[in-house]
Amino acid sequence: MKTWIPLLAALVIAAPLHAEPVAPPAAQANVMTDGVVRRVDVANGKLTLRHGPIVNLDMPAMTMVFRVQSPELMRGLKVGDTVKFHAESIDDTLTVTAIQPAQ
Template sequence: MKNLMALIVMVSAVTVSATADAAGDMGNMDMTGGPQQGADAKNGMSHMSHGEVKKVDAAAGKLTIKHGPLENLGMEAMTMVFKVKDPAMLSQVKVGDKIDFVAEEVDGALTVMKLQKQ
């Protein structure tokens, strides 16, 4: 019986040690990448999404965009309101314009970080 207990203790110790060692090896992993890939990921920007400007609200610094999937945010196609990183973006577009854009969550608000007309 003593031999069985000693064996269980040794197996448990080896298992815990191996698990801790494996967890320590993950310290150098980049866990921020998400779905970003290629050159855009190196620049800190995910690929651009496509959309149509439905409303420009210069006073509030916001755009309403009917967009396709936002893969970097895990969102499906819909129409929604976004803040803009730079208010000058609002003067580049008007209702009905087709755009390519990158949106990210900044301080809890979905924000257009990059914008260009198609």
């Protein structure tokens, strides 16, 4: 039984002392992500965005197609626009629920 104590001590010592802060779930629910509009498909309710990391979805930066929750969210958007947006997984579909011009 004493053989596991050094192993446990090694694991504790190896743990980083400066862990990255993680926002609580409530704070992550409203986090906005930086993005650039690559395509606007109003007819199909889809938006292609090149985006930074999406914290609340634990997703790295990439370019991808999102469903848009409401067609009104796409009003006035055009390719090349820099935006801030919020996305959620709704029924296993990545969906933009809020979007605004970046400032």
